[in-house]
Amino acid sequence: MATKADGRGSRTIILFLRDLAVIFLAALIISFLVKTFLVRPFYIPSPSMSDTLEVDDRVIVSLLTPQLVQLERGDVVVFEDPDAWLPDPQVDQPEGIAGAADWFLTFVGLAPDDSHGYLIKRVIGLPGDHVVCCNDFGQITINDVPIDETDYVTLDQEGLPASGTDFDVVVPEGQLWVLGDNRYHSADSRAHMDEPTGGFVPVSDVVGRAIVVSWPVARWQWIDDHDEVYSGVGSGGR
Template identity: 40%
Template sequence: MSRDSSSGRFGGSAWRRSKQEPKNRSFLRELPLLIGIALVLSLLVKTFLVQAFFIPSESMEQTLHGCAGCTGDRILVDKVSYRFGEPSPGDIVVFRGPSSWTPEAPPPNQGVLGRIGGFFGVPQASEKDFVKRVVAVGGQKVACCDRRGRVTVDGKPLDEPYIYENNPVKERAFGPVTVPEGRLWVMGDHRSASADSRAHVSDQFTGTISVDDVIGKAFIIVWPPTRWNFLGSGG
């Protein structure tokens, strides 16, 4: 009686193992497919919807934190909005710098894994990408300064509460520059540490950048957690 019972138990265990093993093998076969689908979806999101970026320099302090030679804030950039409209004054944009623009800070060495991660949307710092605030758009005339040292657009002074450590008034002068259609005049919020449109007025586009070179609009700081915050136009 006990032998039969023991056989039943052993037989039952073997039966359960035989049912589980095909399931485990099936999952292992499907795992590469699931990983591949996840990577493709990540690539599609990065290409068409949202992309993450590092802030490698101090040119947008204190709106965005960064430092030379290190990685600062991580931001997400909306790549959809500008498919249906163009950047507006006050927007914080990430763009591919013209050939005449040189990096403001060397990005940290990401290594092989970092470069692979960047292909699938992990935040990367690039010498070719810049983040600045749109100050004037095509057809507008931008200059500095009025009697209070403020930037003017079409003769009207801007209220810019986000400016950090600005230059003395006597060192702020530029323009006037009329922004060509399809181009943007951009400046960093840390005016005394930003090599922006002002630093490139002698190039063929008088310091402006093409709307077509804009990657997207920065809309949120996602890292570090203590810096989590939405970025609206105008700071």
């Protein structure tokens, strides 16, 4: 025969499960809102940003840039493929329960979206900037001011210029000129100069600014924008 104590115990369990479900639902809603308005995780699919970012690194991207925080030279940004820079994604999507779980975690922002066409590069030229490579010392110049990118650029060997491809561009209004840190192994703005876009990336395609490497744990680090490199550069036409 059931006792009052049994009834109270059952009610306590039910209330506990209810509270647990509410907490879980609230956590998912908060995670979704954070992913939608504040930060999102992304993964690094290629070596184009090495040594700054390595293949399979996970990075946290602030969505406040450029919506609320102005883009600056040196920012490492994630942006949507502006004009078929990428081949069609060849991501093997899991099926069944694993596929549903992966979709759900991506939807709420707990896992990076591996299926969409995103790229990550460093902003070199802002709207109005005159960006040229290279001068007699192998440096890129911005508005006639040479920049020293030694702290973050990876070259195949010492003494090579900052780019194996020459360019001389003026960045149009609302556009960016972006390069990978692994300068001789990055299909960035230089690789698309002959296309209708001229290799420029619309500011409107920028998802956000990469701020930290979150995984693997051994590589946890803030992502430096090296603003000191660009401190002497004028404002161009912006």
